[in-house]
Amino acid sequence: MSFLQAGNIHKHYGGATALQGASLQVQAGEIHALVGENGAGKSTLARIIAGSTRAGQGRILIEGNPVTIASPVDAQRLGIGMIYQELDLFRHLTVAENLIIGNLEFRGGSMEAFCHPFLQQVGLGESARRMVHSLSIGQMQLVAIARALSMNARLILMDEPTSALFEDAAERLFALIAGLKQRGVAIVYVSHKMDEIFRLSDRITVLRDGRNTGTVETAHTSAAAVIRMMIGRDLEAGQRAPRPLGDVVLAVDGLSTAKLKSVSFELRRGEVLGIGGLVGSGRSELGAALFGMDRVSAGAIRRQGTLGLVPEDRRLQGLMMQMSVAENGTMAVLPRLQRWGFLRRGQELAEMRGVAGRLGLHCRSLHDPVATLSGGNQQKVLLGRWLLVNPDVLFLDDPARGIDVGAKQDIYRAIDALAREGKGVILVSSELPELVRCCDRILVLCEGRLTATFTAAEATQEKILAAATSTGGHA
Amino acid sequence: NGKRQLLVAFSQANNAEPYRAMQNALMQKLWAQYPDVKLVISDAQQDNSKQVAQVETFIRQKPNLLIVAPNERAALTAVMGQAMEAGIPVICLERDILQPNYTTYVHSDNVAIGRLAGQFIVDYLTKKYGQPKGNIVAMRGLLGVEGEINRDKGASEIFQKYPQIRMVADPVADWIQAKAKDRMTEVLRAQPQIDVVYGHNDPMAVGAYLAARELNREKEMIFVGVDGLGGPAGGIKKVTDGILAATFVYPLCVDKAVEIGNRILHDPAFHPDKDYTLDSLMVTPANARQMYDKFTVP
Amino acid sequence: MPARFQSFAALTGIVILAIAISPAAADGSRVFLQTGNLTDILRQISLIGMIALAMTFVILTGGIDLSVGSILALATSIAAMCLTRMAPGMSYPAHIALAIAAAVAAAGLTGVLNGAVIATLRIQPFIVTLATMIGVRGLAKWITQNENIDIGFGRDVAASFAALFREKAIVIGSYALAAALFALVLARTVFGRHVRAIGDNEKAAQYAGLPIRRTKIWVYTISGLLSGFAGVLYAAENHQGNPNAGVAYELDAIAAVVIGGTPLSGGRGSIAGTIIGSLIMGVLTNMLRLKNVDSNLEMMIKAVIIVLAVAVQRERESA
Amino acid sequence: MPARFQSFAALTGIVILAIAISPAAADGSRVFLQTGNLTDILRQISLIGMIALAMTFVILTGGIDLSVGSILALATSIAAMCLTRMAPGMSYPAHIALAIAAAVAAAGLTGVLNGAVIATLRIQPFIVTLATMIGVRGLAKWITQNENIDIGFGRDVAASFAALFREKAIVIGSYALAAALFALVLARTVFGRHVRAIGDNEKAAQYAGLPIRRTKIWVYTISGLLSGFAGVLYAAENHQGNPNAGVAYELDAIAAVVIGGTPLSGGRGSIAGTIIGSLIMGVLTNMLRLKNVDSNLEMMIKAVIIVLAVAVQRERESA
Numbered sequence A: 001m002s003f004l005q006a007g008n009i010h011k012h013y014g015g016a017t018a019l020q021g022a023s024l025q026v027q028a029g030e031i032h033a034l035v036g037e038n039g040a041g042k043s044t045l046a047r048i049i050a051g052s053t054r055a056g057q058g059r060i061l062i063e064g065n066p067v068t069i070a071s072p073v074d075a076q077r078l079g080i081g082m083i084y085q086e087l088d089l090f091r092h093l094t095v096a097e098n099l100i101i102g103n104l105e106f107r108g109g110s111m112e113a114f115c116h117p118f119l120q121q122v123g124l125g126e127s128a129r130r131m132v133h134s135l136s137i138g139q140m141q142l143v144a145i146a147r148a149l150s151m152n153a154r155l156i157l158m159d160e161p162t163s164a165l166f167e168d169a170a171e172r173l174f175a176l177i178a179g180l181k182q183r184g185v186a187i188v189y190v191s192h193k194m195d196e197i198f199r200l201s202d203r204i205t206v207l208r209d210g211r212n213t214g215t216v217e218t219a220h221t222s223a224a225a226v227i228r229m230m231i232g233r234d235l236e237a238g239q240r241a242p243r244p245l246g247d248v249v250l251a252v253d254g255l256s257t258a259k260l261k262s263v264s265f266e267l268r269r270g271e272v273l274g275i276g277g278l279v280g281s282g283r284s285e286l287g288a289a290l291f292g293m294d295r296v297s298a299g300a301i302r303r304q305g306t307l308g309l310v311p312e313d314r315r316l317q318g319l320m321m322q323m324s325v326a327e328n329g330t331m332a333v334l335p336r337l338q339r340w341g342f343l344r345r346g347q348e349l350a351e352m353r354g355v356a357g358r359l360g361l362h363c364r365s366l367h368d369p370v371a372t373l374s375g376g377n378q379q380k381v382l383l384g385r386w387l388l389v390n391p392d393v394l395f396l397d398d399p400a401r402g403i404d405v406g407a408k409q410d411i412y413r414a415i416d417a418l419a420r421e422g423k424g425v426i427l428v429s430s431e432l433p434e435l436v437r438c439c440d441r442i443l444v445l446c447e448g449r450l451t452a453t454f455t456a457a458e459a460t461q462e463k464i465l466a467a468a469t470s471t472g473g474h475a
Numbered sequence B: 001n002g003k004r005q006l007l008v009a010f011s012q013a014n015n016a017e018p019y020r021a022m023q024n025a026l027m028q029k030l031w032a033q034y035p036d037v038k039l040v041i042s043d044a045q046q047d048n049s050k051q052v053a054q055v056e057t058f059i060r061q062k063p064n065l066l067i068v069a070p071n072e073r074a075a076l077t078a079v080m081g082q083a084m085e086a087g088i089p090v091i092c093l094e095r096d097i098l099q100p101n102y103t104t105y106v107h108s109d110n111v112a113i114g115r116l117a118g119q120f121i122v123d124y125l126t127k128k129y130g131q132p133k134g135n136i137v138a139m140r141g142l143l144g145v146e147g148e149i150n151r152d153k154g155a156s157e158i159f160q161k162y163p164q165i166r167m168v169a170d171p172v173a174d175w176i177q178a179k180a181k182d183r184m185t186e187v188l189r190a191q192p193q194i195d196v197v198y199g200h201n202d203p204m205a206v207g208a209y210l211a212a213r214e215l216n217r218e219k220e221m222i223f224v225g226v227d228g229l230g231g232p233a234g235g236i237k238k239v240t241d242g243i244l245a246a247t248f249v250y251p252l253c254v255d256k257a258v259e260i261g262n263r264i265l266h267d268p269a270f271h272p273d274k275d276y277t278l279d280s281l282m283v284t285p286a287n288a289r290q291m292y293d294k295f296t297v298p
Numbered sequence C, D: 001m002p003a004r005f006q007s008f009a010a011l012t013g014i015v016i017l018a019i020a021i022s023p024a025a026a027d028g029s030r031v032f033l034q035t036g037n038l039t040d041i042l043r044q045i046s047l048i049g050m051i052a053l054a055m056t057f058v059i060l061t062g063g064i065d066l067s068v069g070s071i072l073a074l075a076t077s078i079a080a081m082c083l084t085r086m087a088p089g090m091s092y093p094a095h096i097a098l099a100i101a102a103a104v105a106a107a108g109l110t111g112v113l114n115g116a117v118i119a120t121l122r123i124q125p126f127i128v129t130l131a132t133m134i135g136v137r138g139l140a141k142w143i144t145q146n147e148n149i150d151i152g153f154g155r156d157v158a159a160s161f162a163a164l165f166r167e168k169a170i171v172i173g174s175y176a177l178a179a180a181l182f183a184l185v186l187a188r189t190v191f192g193r194h195v196r197a198i199g200d201n202e203k204a205a206q207y208a209g210l211p212i213r214r215t216k217i218w219v220y221t222i223s224g225l226l227s228g229f230a231g232v233l234y235a236a237e238n239h240q241g242n243p244n245a246g247v248a249y250e251l252d253a254i255a256a257v258v259i260g261g262t263p264l265s266g267g268r269g270s271i272a273g274t275i276i277g278s279l280i281m282g283v284l285t286n287m288l289r290l291k292n293v294d295s296n297l298e299m300m301i302k303a304v305i306i307v308l309a310v311a312v313q314r315e316r317e318s319a
Ligand SMILES: Nc1ncnc2c1ncn2[C@@H]1O[C@H](COP(=O)(O)OP(=O)(O)OP(=O)(O)O)[C@@H](O)[C@H]1O
Pocket: A013, A014, A016, A017, A018, A036, A037, A038, A039, A040, A041, A042, A043, A044, A045, A085, A371, A372, A373, A374, A375, A376, A377, A402, A404
């Protein structure tokens, strides 16, 4: 019998429909992937099962018994835990406090003793007393995972748990998932990463526009087939054509900040430069230093023209959540949209429609608050903001985080187009295939130091990983 | 000859009221006549706890004379007792406290002022209509404050004797001119006929006047105030300007207090009375100029 | 917009109540509905209403300005002192313009100071403007030596200033003009957009390269300027410069903003909402005063109605 | 903790300044350092200090409580009325206990009301507690008929109540006890952690299944209870029940919290910080009063020092 049977789930947000009759069945000890385009309703369905969103209608059975899950506490009592896509953690509590708060498994006693094994499992063994706000987003993701582990759940819903993890941490998570499966714990695994899905899952449920398009055995299907179920067509394989390189548009020489140690590189027009490294290796700090957000202690930055930066955490650093899609998109180009001191709203919408089309943005209206968009679509709004600015150098900090496979192609194409227009692009990514696919050269950071540089041709996952973990490695 | 410097500490309840600001000014002027006296003033901003704290701080400095204008009677009683225990002569200015924890008490009488004002209004109405009748509006100060209670009480005693005198509205304007203007505007809308506005202080009477003037009704009624301060912003000036029909001087009590205080400081043989009550004066256009000169602190 | 519509519904409810309980005038009409009374209300809310307009901008950036009442007091004092104690040998209009300019400029400078400290030293607006509220009050009392500066009813320049600027048409007109201007700036200009963006997510605004510091300095400056101009009108209306004026005005202004649907956390809200918030407070007071309700009861009734007015807005919002 | 250390540094700076400029007593010692003066300061900050403790909790949840001053006034009134106008035929201690219980209970109930409206109707705390501030002030004035309820110096139950509860040791002791208790609750209990968590990220708190509503109702109730108890002490200290007491206390309490390093947005902060904030304000006032600085100048100096004290904390933080 299935551990979880959720059927005919409906959910409306005002006029917007998130789910219209979706269903999901999960066996005990099964790893069940839940996939679909951005905005298909995956997170909504997961949240409903975890009790943090109330369904409009629908039926949920646990081990065949009908249950009402009205709150996260109800879900916890039924043995359901969840890792949220938006990583809702308490930034001013310590890591350990984040683990035990509201956790029915913690029944007093030493907090550290309770947390230690779980933090150890995710690789945060030393961090129990640190404040969450001092962690990088990848480390926050690990905290959320540790929390779910500590709840002793029989079903864990994981909403894009690897979207901010580098390979080594992801590997560790996969091992953990395998261990959980051994113990009979069911996992619902929401992800846009096909390789992970095929590596991990037993079955795959595909959502599209809030409805099921099918559930398949992973062993008896292919990525192409799943993608077809998701987006209703085949994915065009991106052709990689060589780009001509121009002048140096950005030259960094001996750049040092609190986190970075003497980083030097050059970026040419028409070049896409990849940055790889582990969580906390200083990739984001490099962007902050270039953008003038961090104090530079030594070194020089020479740049031609303007610089744009798409930050990695769209919620904290990127978007104005209460403002509309259009307002967010045009945020950085407002001066050029005014006439006689007033904004030309017609022109604003026209420009925004242009980028929305280029990125395949899905939203009901450009006037909707960006908070009502699905995670992936929010990411596109943020990217759109900088496409509109059209800067000479664009620093993209993990721009494809949480983006569905179809839209990823759109983003890769946009990056390629930028480079062809003669821009210099820096691409930080947690996904090695992405780096290899998009970049001309790949720099690897390790603990704030530049440890290796590869051309696209010579880069392999093994080499990059080695450079990312070596400290005094070759340059 | 570098002799003993005498310290006089004055704890003022709230220098945001013009009446009390004037007290401070006069106090400074009068003590300045004595080169061996240094005057310090604190302002409690109408807060009991603040004033208690300030008196406590004064006690620490062991002044030769302490003058307290209490914000409220009960609140200051204990701390003034503390000052007495510390051997500091204490003059209680203008407002009573619960126990005679002072060397002497210099004050006026708000009930008597209320009666004077009430009688003036009755006389005016009698003259206007041939009999005591008419509609009165009172502009009340912050409710619960001694001045407000007694100025109301004294006047009401008089009005109650004449059933045809009606109090048609008595909005609360917290002593503040701007508030009185707003509240009077509404009264004017609701009341077609008003004969007298009795402001429990001059600024509120002036506020009422401004409201009436705006609706071109200021000639229909007279405005009576209380306080009768000198100076260009005071109530006496308003009488000379023809804005107020009368105001009643609520004595600053400062000249008396300084006179007595000075004798306490310089004449060891002097023993003040326990209580000095100062009379009020009526200011009308007839005597306003004279009064202006008398009560203006240059 | 639905949120604005709900504020409007709350206002409508209160107006209907006011009409229903209004006393009748001699001719049988409702006193509340008399043109004179309605314009009274507008005039009474104009000063705090104007301050609330600028306060909306401040709150939208996620800030707060507690110093508005003290700044108003400083402006009343400076304007009245200029008019009564200076004889610059100018024509009346020039002298009046000078007095207004001096008062508004001092107020604006105080605002610049607020903004500069908040934006540069990155201290919480609450503390900075609280300090300004205390310090500027002290300054106003110090320059006036704790005295009110009276403006008489003669034929001098001060009196003609007061006669002109206490005109209902001027006061209400200034408010209307300011309201229209602020609504336009918020909805249709880059500056207005920046104001909301900063309040919504300051970090993101920084990453988007918005001029955070400049915008913040501007909103506090505007708040100072409007408080100063309100002070000028106050001086005219009350025929005096008063260093003790405007106590607790900041609470009234903030209340109008919040009742109008702008949360203190900033990021969203509207000028229309703030105007409605000011009107709700004005009509409420007028309605209870026309009934001559006991002042203590008035306070209790007001409390209940404020909560109800806001609750009505909330409820619809979530549905 | 570094943040707390900086607050402490600011306090130390002000204390050193106070010692430096303190006048000398007859025996050559510094007046500021006399035990009597130091305990004066503690007593003077105790009431608002106590309110600020509870306010810290309120602010940590991301809320605010403007009604504390009115609640204090209500409590003074109820306590004094119970003591002077009731003759329940009990022993003095029982009668006193009854009066205190009545006052504190009424205050607590007002807090419950605040919390319930905020948590259930989901209206902004600013508006709800503003309404309560207005309404409860009206209530206090209404039940006392606008009169102060004086407590004499006789030998009746009211006088013995005042004699007991105005004792420095009792007042300071209560504050110390409350401070210790609150520090403990915040740092070491589940409730304290929930308070911080809700202010930090309410959505996450909801996801974690924390009892948001209950916690919020509690913090406002605690705020009411402490304001009520402060009211009891106020009645004893001032020998009166006073419906006009406590005006603007909310600003002082909030200022102490914010100066102590708790941002108004909530989520982080400490009781130690709040205590230091209260001490900074107390020492500052005492120091300027001992020097007999002109009251207007005093306000200006205070403004500057407050900003400096907070700026010192900020600067180190970012460095
Ligand atoms: N709070 C909300 N208010 C309004 N609409 C919402 C809200 N949350 C989600 N939606 C809408 O519901 C739909 C489903 O969103 P959901 O977040 O479940 O998508 P998703 O499949 O998780 O997408 P992604 O892969 O981008 O995370 C979207 O169209 C989204 O715009």
